[in-house]
Amino acid sequence: MPRLALLSLLTAAALLGVATPFRDACAEVTFVRITPEQYQRSIHDIFGPSIGIDANSVEPGFRDQGLLAVGARRLTLTPAGLERDAALAQQIAEQVTDSRRRKTLIPCQPAASDAPDAACTTKFVRKAGLLLFRRPLTDAEVRGYVATADNSVKVMHDFNAGIAAALLQMLVAPDFLFRMEYSNPDPSDPTKSQLDAYSRASRLSFFIWDSAPDAELLAAAQSGKLLEAEGVREQVERLLGSPRVEDGLRAFFTDMLSFSAFATLTKDTNIFPKFTKNVEEDAREQTLKTIVDHLLFKNRDYKDLFTTRDTFLTPSLAAVYNVPLRRSQELGGAVPWVPYAFPEGDPHVGLLTQVSFVAVNSHPGTTSPTLRGKALRENLLCQTVPPPPANVDFSLVQDASNPNLKTVRQRLSAHRSAPTCAGCHKITDPVGLALENFDSAGVYRTAENGAEIDTTGEFNGKKFDNIVQLSQIIRDDPGTTSCLIKRAYAYGTARAPTRTETTWLAGLQKSMTAVKWRELIRRLTASPDFFMVPAPAREEQRVALQH
């Protein structure tokens, strides 16, 4: 029996003594679809990590405000997605009630193994329901799940089949598959609503741990502590003190850096024999490891991620970066990751030169300064690059065999001479061209088609010669931290900040000389509006304005 799961179920049991009404009669509900990772983590937290779950989702996400987390508020479950969830739920229910696990996961022994036992079923339903729905079940809900179980026992002549049926019903319920956010009108401002205590617990937990609230957080909700600033602060400190904060950090950057693009990444292995499936997976992990080490373990400033030379490599990545790698004996053969620092003067500096950035934002066989520039502007600086106009004649850039247009820079500058294209390419290309020293697979190079690569350019009026200098400029640009702060807030609340909040966030940025992850979370969750739900009408108005 996994200790954590047992603990969760036992502690949860302690919460069930008092039947607290958790929602007001005028409560409003909004909801956000949970991600496959959150699904998996919740199940593992509740029933133990030995439960086998295939976390690959079939549902495409939708990006809003640069984040899938915000888009999740606009999504539902399609028939194909729900079909898969129902199949998954069936597998989980079978595993929870199998002979190996049921002794520990079902908190009582039924009177008979082939007949209903409403008392025992009720215990299970209340406990599992609290953790799965992240709130206590109402008495009517409990009666419904117990009825499902009892009816199934009558058909299957097996008490455990009844538990499995009740669990299946919970696992396909909207209350589990979506984060239901219950809110009550704010007595001090009728245009706003405020999340109830349980929904606050979920918001904190999904933000900081990327998982459902644990029993202690639910207890804080039950006691009403989460309705007070001090109680929130206390729980935020506790969540930040847990190693699970790494899950939350990884989930946030996976979203912000658009790592969903890895799902469809392909490279031509005839041209880039080093770019194997391993490299692809390692490249993603390299960046996440670098970020976790920098922001959590070393507690450094976010800005320095753009200039840091510290990273982690595997043998297959070392081949792409063309550096000798001595396998660390201490880490053991099974863990190929080795800390590595690129020497001073090396062109590999910060996140932008990592394979995860340069290779993902390229074509399978060629680089794309435009895609790279767009990714930098949109993902890391929160700017919007408009889509290319229609009816553009690319004949100027079409002739790759033109002896005067050997490099991408030359071909793109010919393309930019068309006035309809110039506006946007001026935004994307100069920064993208600074990365031309890295080919489509992320391998360093100095020439393209025999011509020397020119990486000079200008960003916000500041000239640079190469990516090392540009990375320094990006590091020092206020847009870099303001983007992180904005994205983190939108991610935590799963919605776009309102105007008032945007002003508040700008003030926050000014007050933070160094942006450190834990401190940022403390400050964001202490925002007066972190648990606020804007009135729907106002929300719609705001969306309309953006379009």
Add this chain to the structure above:
Amino acid sequence: MKITEKLSRRSVLSGLLNGAAVTVALPVLECMLNTNGTAFAATGAALPPCFGTWFWGLGLAVGEWEPTQAGKNYELREHLACLEPVKSKINLFSGMQVFLDGKVNQNHYSGAQGQATGMVSKNGSDYTTSIDAIIGNRIGKGTRFRSLEVACDGDRQASWSARGANGLNPSEISPLALYTRIFGPEFVDPNAADFRPDPAVMVRHSVLSAVTEQRKELMTQVSASDRTRLDEYFSSLRDIEQQVGIQLERPAPLPACSIPERIEEDSKGTLSDEIGKTHRLFAKLLVHALSCGQTRVFNVSMGSGFSRMRRAGDPLTYHVLSHEEPIDPKAGYQPRCKWLAEQYMSFFAELVGMLDAVKEGEGTLLDRSVVHAFTDHGEARLHSMKRYPVFTAGSGGGRLKTGYHIAAEGDTATRVGFTVQQALGVVSGSWGTESNRATKVFSELLA
């Protein structure tokens, strides 16, 4: 053949779940096909029509495919030569447009969106019910899967199918996974001699029904915009409920149904050969799924409009080539792009051929189906919204004539979708919005 009155499945189940003997077989609808296999003998009704969409990116080589004659006796040009074997069973539409009405042309998106939904949105976040869902509401009810979506280049998001405004139906990208979904343990062979509903399936069905019953309470608490989203969830849930429920009924025998061989190895990759292989495996599964009554609606996407297909040895993807390959001054087109477009066309011909190879009495599965094939741009090189090639294949059970080239210069491309909808019995006076609103069918095609 005695026809047993069909009892409500739910009433039988609730009886069972209240402790009645579970070995009692459910009453069945004992329909049998007529001797030709083209209709249910019990009712005399023809086998129901099927509908599919087939999307490919980047159009065709402009000026190379448009037939010189219109009407029935046109000749296919060299660019479309691979369609010759199925020519009499398809229609080809040329000269069609998707209108932007002043909105930004979202390249590789707006044109396909217009044809799939009848609407072109201001940005990529607005989508609405697609043609397959509209037709599915008419013809697809009562099957195990309301529709099946596949994409052949590994991109799950390559889909134009949506039941509403809150998310595209994701595409299956693995033929192996699709095989298991359709023909795995939950498949009920319509021609099997024995039929006994599985009690475990009954329990699952009743569990799903119980979730549905939560709907009313939740719906009263959510805001108007969330309500449609929640409603879509519950409508998905009803689909799954029905999918499970169908396993509890004895299916009507379908002589043309056969179970395909198990797929042992998955197919993936973006080289043209790999995409072709993935498409072939998917096409085979879909054809079997249709002939076995598992679904009546499918959506095949070759990939997104930004086609990632490549010819082996060529470092550039089709999409990159569409913008960067020079026009051959002698030939007057982009030769590498033209070759890639022909690969797509040969895949389409293959699907149509496979549908036509399933004999159902005197006709074929294709004869009772309509496949609507569309693309994202008329001339991809320029992101042009004019001169779209559009195809239909099959005659929807004799409702649509085939073998025609319709030269519809400047006409809205939604007219094809509207015509197909009318042919398949959708009752509406128009389809689409603004300039993409089609009000007239191609009456020369309606039988």
